[in-house]
Amino acid sequence: MKVVPVIISGGAGSRLWPASRQSHPKPFLKVADGRSLIQHTVLRAISLKDVAELVAVTSRDHLFLTKDDFDELSPAVPPHTFLLEPEGRDTAAAVAAAVIHANATQGPDAILCVFPADHMIGDLAAFTNVMGRAIEHARQGLIATLGIRPSRPDTAFGYIEADGEKVIRFVEKPDLETAKAYLASGRFFWNAGIFCFKSQTMLDAMAAHCPAVLEAVAASYEHGHANNNGESDRIELSSEHFALAPRISLDHAVMEKTRNLAVVPCEMAWNDIGSWNAMAELTPADGRGNRIRGDVHTVDTADSYISSDKRVIGTVGVSDLVIVDSPDALLVASRDRVQDVKKLFEGLKASGHEAHLLHSTVHRPWGTYTVLEEGDRFKIKRIEVKPGRRLSLQMHHHRSEHWVVVSGSAKVVNGDEELFLATNQSTYIPCGHKHRLENPGKIDLVIIEVQSGDYLGEDDIVRFDDVYGRA
Amino acid sequence: MKVVPVIISGGAGSRLWPASRQSHPKPFLKVADGRSLIQHTVLRAISLKDVAELVAVTSRDHLFLTKDDFDELSPAVPPHTFLLEPEGRDTAAAVAAAVIHANATQGPDAILCVFPADHMIGDLAAFTNVMGRAIEHARQGLIATLGIRPSRPDTAFGYIEADGEKVIRFVEKPDLETAKAYLASGRFFWNAGIFCFKSQTMLDAMAAHCPAVLEAVAASYEHGHANNNGESDRIELSSEHFALAPRISLDHAVMEKTRNLAVVPCEMAWNDIGSWNAMAELTPADGRGNRIRGDVHTVDTADSYISSDKRVIGTVGVSDLVIVDSPDALLVASRDRVQDVKKLFEGLKASGHEAHLLHSTVHRPWGTYTVLEEGDRFKIKRIEVKPGRRLSLQMHHHRSEHWVVVSGSAKVVNGDEELFLATNQSTYIPCGHKHRLENPGKIDLVIIEVQSGDYLGEDDIVRFDDVYGRA
Numbered sequence: 001m002k003v004v005p006v007i008i009s010g011g012a013g014s015r016l017w018p019a020s021r022q023s024h025p026k027p028f029l030k031v032a033d034g035r036s037l038i039q040h041t042v043l044r045a046i047s048l049k050d051v052a053e054l055v056a057v058t059s060r061d062h063l064f065l066t067k068d069d070f071d072e073l074s075p076a077v078p079p080h081t082f083l084l085e086p087e088g089r090d091t092a093a094a095v096a097a098a099v100i101h102a103n104a105t106q107g108p109d110a111i112l113c114v115f116p117a118d119h120m121i122g123d124l125a126a127f128t129n130v131m132g133r134a135i136e137h138a139r140q141g142l143i144a145t146l147g148i149r150p151s152r153p154d155t156a157f158g159y160i161e162a163d164g165e166k167v168i169r170f171v172e173k174p175d176l177e178t179a180k181a182y183l184a185s186g187r188f189f190w191n192a193g194i195f196c197f198k199s200q201t202m203l204d205a206m207a208a209h210c211p212a213v214l215e216a217v218a219a220s221y222e223h224g225h226a227n228n229n230g231e232s233d234r235i236e237l238s239s240e241h242f243a244l245a246p247r248i249s250l251d252h253a254v255m256e257k258t259r260n261l262a263v264v265p266c267e268m269a270w271n272d273i274g275s276w277n278a279m280a281e282l283t284p285a286d287g288r289g290n291r292i293r294g295d296v297h298t299v300d301t302a303d304s305y306i307s308s309d310k311r312v313i314g315t316v317g318v319s320d321l322v323i324v325d326s327p328d329a330l331l332v333a334s335r336d337r338v339q340d341v342k343k344l345f346e347g348l349k350a351s352g353h354e355a356h357l358l359h360s361t362v363h364r365p366w367g368t369y370t371v372l373e374e375g376d377r378f379k380i381k382r383i384e385v386k387p388g389r390r391l392s393l394q395m396h397h398h399r400s401e402h403w404v405v406v407s408g409s410a411k412v413v414n415g416d417e418e419l420f421l422a423t424n425q426s427t428y429i430p431c432g433h434k435h436r437l438e439n440p441g442k443i444d445l446v447i448i449e450v451q452s453g454d455y456l457g458e459d460d461i462v463r464f465d466d467v468y469g470r471a
Numbered sequence: 472m473k474v475v476p477v478i479i480s481g482g483a484g485s486r487l488w489p490a491s492r493q494s495h496p497k498p499f500l501k502v503a504d505g506r507s508l509i510q511h512t513v514l515r516a517i518s519l520k521d522v523a524e525l526v527a528v529t530s531r532d533h534l535f536l537t538k539d540d541f542d543e544l545s546p547a548v549p550p551h552t553f554l555l556e557p558e559g560r561d562t563a564a565a566v567a568a569a570v571i572h573a574n575a576t577q578g579p580d581a582i583l584c585v586f587p588a589d590h591m592i593g594d595l596a597a598f599t600n601v602m603g604r605a606i607e608h609a610r611q612g613l614i615a616t617l618g619i620r621p622s623r624p625d626t627a628f629g630y631i632e633a634d635g636e637k638v639i640r641f642v643e644k645p646d647l648e649t650a651k652a653y654l655a656s657g658r659f660f661w662n663a664g665i666f667c668f669k670s671q672t673m674l675d676a677m678a679a680h681c682p683a684v685l686e687a688v689a690a691s692y693e694h695g696h697a698n699n700n701g702e703s704d705r706i707e708l709s710s711e712h713f714a715l716a717p718r719i720s721l722d723h724a725v726m727e728k729t730r731n732l733a734v735v736p737c738e739m740a741w742n743d744i745g746s747w748n749a750m751a752e753l754t755p756a757d758g759r760g761n762r763i764r765g766d767v768h769t770v771d772t773a774d775s776y777i778s779s780d781k782r783v784i785g786t787v788g789v790s791d792l793v794i795v796d797s798p799d800a801l802l803v804a805s806r807d808r809v810q811d812v813k814k815l816f817e818g819l820k821a822s823g824h825e826a827h828l829l830h831s832t833v834h835r836p837w838g839t840y841t842v843l844e845e846g847d848r849f850k851i852k853r854i855e856v857k858p859g860r861r862l863s864l865q866m867h868h869h870r871s872e873h874w875v876v877v878s879g880s881a882k883v884v885n886g887d888e889e890l891f892l893a894t895n896q897s898t899y900i901p902c903g904h905k906h907r908l909e910n911p912g913k914i915d916l917v918i919i920e921v922q923s924g925d926y927l928g929e930d931d932i933v934r935f936d937d938v939y940g941r942a
Contacts, residue, residue, distance in 0.1 A: 017785065018783075018785070297815060297818055297819060297822075297824070299808075299811055299814045299815050299818065300808065300811070308801075311798075311799050311800055311801055312489075312799065312800045312801070312819075312824065312826045313800070313801045313803070314488065314489070314800065314801070314802050314803075314804075314812075314815040314819070315802075315803045315804065315815075316802070316803075316804035316805065316808050316809070316811050316812055316814070316815050317804060317805035317807070317808025317811060318792070318803055318804065318805050318808075321789070321803065323801075323803055325801060327782075328782050328783065329782055329783045329784070329785065330779075330782055330783070330784045330785070330794075330796060330801065331784075331785050331786075331787070332784070332785075332786045332787075332789055332792065332803055333785075333786065333787035333788060333789065334787065334788035334789050336788070337770075337771070337787050337788025337789075338787070340770055340771070340787050340788060341785075341787055343770045343787070344768060344770050344785040344786075344787055347768055347770065348768060348783075348785070351768075353768070353783065355783045372843055372844045372851060373843045373844070373851075373853070375853070375877075376877075376878070377878055377894075378875075378877040378917075378919060380843060380844075380851060380919060382844070382846070400895050402873070402875045402897045404849075404873045404921040404923060405923075406846075406847075406848050406849040406921075406923045407847070407848055423848075423923070424871050424923050424924070425899075426873045426897070426899050426921075428896075428897050446848075446849075448849060448851060448921045450875040450877075450897075450919045450921065452875060452876075452877045452894070452895050453895070
C-alpha cells in the first residue's frame with residue numbers, strides 16, 4: 001500500500017493577527033513548543049504507515065517559508081513535493097492538483113490523506129486509530145472523511161449528519177439554535193476537512209461532479225514546470241491554466257454530490273486554531289484562568305490569554321482579555337470578540353498599513369532578515385544566511401552598509417575584492433560598490449548590518465545576478 | 472525684589488510605570504508636546520517676575536537627567552543651582568536645603584516659590600495671577616500656600632480648610648464620604664504642595680518647629696561640596712549630615728504648626744499626574760471617549776487611553792482600559808484600577824526585574840545609550856554623545872565593539888591609534904584594546920555600536936580615566 005499525505009495551506013489567518021500576516025499566514029504560526037502548525041501537521045502525516053511520498057499544496061509566495069519549516073524537520077521528512085499554486089482557487093482545485101500528481105507518481109491505487117496545514121490534534125493515538133479506519137474505507141473505494149464529535153454548539157464549522165459511518169448529508173455553518181439542536185441530537189459532527197481516498201476514486205468523482213476543475217488543473221499540472229534552479233522538489237502549476245479552475249470547495253464540488261462516502265466519527269482533541277481563543281487553549285490555564293506565555297506579570301487579572309514575545313507585560317485589574325504582543329505590533333481584544341480581529345486586519349490592509357502584510361522578520365530564499373531598528377539616517381538589520389546560500393550581487397545608490405559577523409563565517413564580494421570574514425570581524429560596503437554576501441560554511445551565518453545614508457528604502461537595490469531568478 | 476523658584480523632585484512615580492522607572496522617575500516623563508513635566512515646571516517658574524536664581528533640589532542619582540532637561544531649555548533658563556540630595560528625606564529637608572542656599576546667595580528677603588517638579592498647570596494666566604498674590608503674602612512675612620478649588624471628591628490629596636485667605640487647618644487624605652462633604656462645603660481646597668515665603672520667614676519657622684531638620688540640613692550644606700569637575704552649578708549635600716535630618720513633610724513639620732499662614736484659593740487646571748488617568752487627561756478624547764497617542768487602530772473600542780511609542784496597537788471590543796506601550800514594556804490596566812499599577816511596579820521590584828529600574832534608554836553624564844537588541848553573542852546599542860563630551864578611556868576583556876557613525880563626527884582612541892570618523896565611517900575595537908569615544912564637534916554624535924563576544928554584560932569594563940570621576 002502506498003499512502004500519500006497531502007498538506008493543504010491556504011488563507012491568511014486574519015483572525016490571528018498580529019502573529020499571522022498576509023506574507024506569513026496561519027500554518028507558519030508557532031505554538032508553545034516552538035514548532036509551527038504546518039510542522040505539527042507534517043509530523044502527524046508522516047506518522048502514518050506506508051507513506052510513499054508527502055505532497056504540500058501551497059501558494060508559490062509561501063514556498064520558501066514552507067520549505068524552511070520542512071527543512072527544520074529533516075531528516076525526518078520523507079520524499080516530498082511542493083505543488084505551487086499561482087493563486088488560491090479553493091480546495092477542489094488544490095486537491096485535484098494533489099490527486100493528479102499522486103496518480104502520476106504513485107499510481108491509481110495510491111491512498112491520499114488530505115490534511116489542512118493549520119490544525120492541531122491533541123490525542124495522537126486517537127488520530128492514528130481514526131486514520132487507520134479512514135484508510136480502510138479508502139481501500140474499499142470510498143471517500144472517507146473525519147467527523148469530529150462536537151463539544152459545544154459552535155457556529156464556525158460546517159457539520160456532517162451521520163448514521164453510524166454512513167453520511168446522511170453535509171450542512172453549512174448553522175446558526176446558534178440549529179447548532180444546539182445538532183449537538184443534542186448526537187448525529188452531527190464537525191467537518192474537519194480531513195479526507196482519505198484512492199487517487200482513482202477521486203479522479204472518477206471529479207470527472208463526474210466537477211470536470212471543469214479537473215481539466216483546468218490537469219492542464220496546469222501538465223504545463224507546470226520545475227522553475228527550481230535544478231531542485232526537483234517542486235512543481236509550479238501553470239498560472240494560465242490554473243486560473244480557469246472554478247473557485248469551489250471540495251465539499252461543494254464533490255462531497256455533497258457523490259454517494260461514495262463514509263464518515264469516521266472521532267474524538268481526538270481537534271483544534272482548528274480558528275481564533276485567538278482556540279490558540280489560547282494550547283496553553284494550560286493557571287488557577288485564575290489565565291493562560292500565559294512569556295514575561296508577564298499580573299495583578300488581579302483573570303480569564304485572559306496573555307502572550308509576550310520579548311518584552312515584559314504588566315496587567316492590572318483586567319479580565320477576559322486577549323493580549324498578544326509581537327516585535328512590531330500589539331493586539332488587545334475582548335475574549336468574546338476575537339472573531340472581529342479579522343475586521344482590524346481588514347482595516348489595516350485597507351489603509352495600506354504594512355503591519356497587515358509583513359512581520360519585522362522577512363523570509364527570503366537565502367534565509368531571513370529582521371529589521372531591528374530604523375531611525376534618522378540609519379537602519380539596522382539582523383541577517384541570517386543559510387549554509388551554502390548567497391544573496392544576489394547588488395548595489396545601492398544611496399546607502400553604505402556595515403556588516404559585523406556575529407556567528408558563522410561569510411564570503412563577501414566588495415567591489416573588486418573578495419574576502420572571508422570570521423565571527424567577530426566586520427567590513428564596510430561603500431555606496432555604489434557592487435557586493436554580495438554568501439555563507440560558505442556549514443552553520444547559519446548571522447550578521448548585523450548597519451545601513452547609513454539619506455535614503456534607506458528597500459527599493460534602492462540594483463541586482464546584477466541572482467541565483468533565485470530575481471535579477 | 473529677588474524671587475527664587477525652587478523645584479523639588481522626588482518619588483519614583485511607580486503608578487506611571489512603564490513610562491516612569493526608578494532610574495527615570497515622574498518629573499522626566501514627556502507629555503504630548505514632547506517636553507517633560509520638569510521642563511514645564513521650569514518654564515512656569517521662570518515666567519515669574521524678578522527671578523534672581525533658580526534652585527532644583529534633586530537626588531544626586533538624577534543630576535544628569537535633570538541637567539539634560541535644563542540644557543534642552545537653555546538659553547531660556549536663568550542662573551541655577553542643583554542641590555543634590557544623597558537620599559530622599561521628605562519635603563521638609565528638601566525645602567530647608569533650598570532656604571539655606573537662597574539665604575546664603577540672595578539674602579533673608581529673597582522670596583522662595585516652591586514647586587513640585589511633576590505637576591501640570593493648564594491655565595498659565597491664572598497661575599501668574601495666583602503666584603503674584605502668594606508673593607504679596609510672602610513679602611508681608613507670611614508663608615503662603617495655594618489651595619486648588621476641588622472639582623471632584625478626590626481621596627488622593629490632602630485638603631486645606633480656609634476662610635477666605637485664612638487657613639483654618641490642614642487635613643490628611645480623607646475617605647470618600649469626608650471628601651464629598653469637603654467638596655460640598657466650599658471651604659476645602661486641595662493642597663498642591665506649592666509654597667511661597669521669604670527665606671528668613673522659613674528659617675525662623677523651622678528653627679521654631681523643626682530645629683532638627685534645619686540643623687542637619689545646614690550642616691550638610693556647610694559640609695557639602697561642588698564635586699563637579701570645575702562646574703559651579705551644583706552642590707552635593709554631605710550624606711553624613713543629611714542622613715540625620717528627620718524624615719518629615721513640610722506640611723507636618725511647619726505648615727500645621729505655624730500660625731503665620733495664608734492660602735490663595737485658585738482654579739488653574741492643576742493636574743498632579745498622579746496616575747495614568749491624570750496623564751490621559753492631557754490628551755483630548757475623540758467621539759468614543761478614547762484618548763490616543765501614536766499608531767493605534769481600534770474596532771469597537773471606547774473610553775480608553777491608548778499610548779503607543781513606536782509599534783502599531785490594534786484593539787477590538789474593549790473599553791475603559793489604559794494601554795501604555797514602551798520599547799521594552801507594556802501595561803494593560805483597567806481604568807478604575809490605575810492606582811494599583813503601583814502594586815505591579817512593587818512586584819517587579821521585589822522580583823528583581825530590571826524593568827522597574829531602567830528604561831532601554833539609559834542616561835549617562837556624556838549622553839545616552841539605548842539597547843536596541845540583544846541576542847546570542849551580540850548586543851546593539853545606539854549611543855548619543857553630546858558635543859564636547861567623552862566617555863571614559865576603557866577596555867573590555869570579553870567583547871569586541873564595532874562603531875558606525877550615523878550622525879556627527881567622532882574622535883576615537885583605539886589602542887595606540889587616534890582617529891577621526893566622519894558620518895558614514897566605521898571602526899572596530901578588538902577585545903583587550905584600550906579605547907575612548909569623544910564628540911569633538913558642535914552637534915550630537917550618534918553611533919551604532921555592535922558588540923560581539925561570549926559575554927556582553929555591562930560589568931565587563933575597566934575604566935582607566937574618566938572625566939566624570941567613575942574610574
